[in-house]
Amino acid sequence: MPADGTKSASAAKPCPICGKPPVEASKPFCSERCRDVDLNRWLSGSYAIPARESDNEDEPDEPK
Template identity: 70%
Template sequence: MSTARKCPICGKPPVEAFKPFCSKRCADIDLNRWLTGAYVIPARDDEPVNDDLAAGADEDDNI
């Protein structure tokens, strides 16, 4: 028996069918890390811009 190795993703004991992972899910996660690690994931560009809020507050302070 060899219980020294653990699933590198979650640390659970590996399953024979998916060694060295404990499940297909963890194997997929590791594969995904390999794939995404080779490419830089661009930051999402759909966040609202808050410049209008800051500018509006300044104008209200001027009397």
Template identity: 65%
Template sequence: MKPCPICGKPSTQAYRPFCSRRCADVDLGRWFNGTYVLPGNEQPPTEDEN
């Protein structure tokens, strides 16, 4: 198995690809905070958004 992408420890089956619930939560928090961003084209606002 690959190591945990957050801390580098061996991953566990229960939290794969992470080693623990803590590292899984850290990763989720990074998504919520906008640390991770998927590239894409910015769309102009629609009439509904104005």
């Protein structure tokens, strides 16, 4: 890491949508288009956190 505390461009992660280098105005994306694609995926439900179904949904969780 440079002495001034900023990250170098080569250490920046690529855009999660297309893989191009990110631009400062749209980080971590490379463009507004990729930001919009990501937002659409979240809003349409394409991204989801997997949940584990329990057998007894009516009973409260056991204390730990």
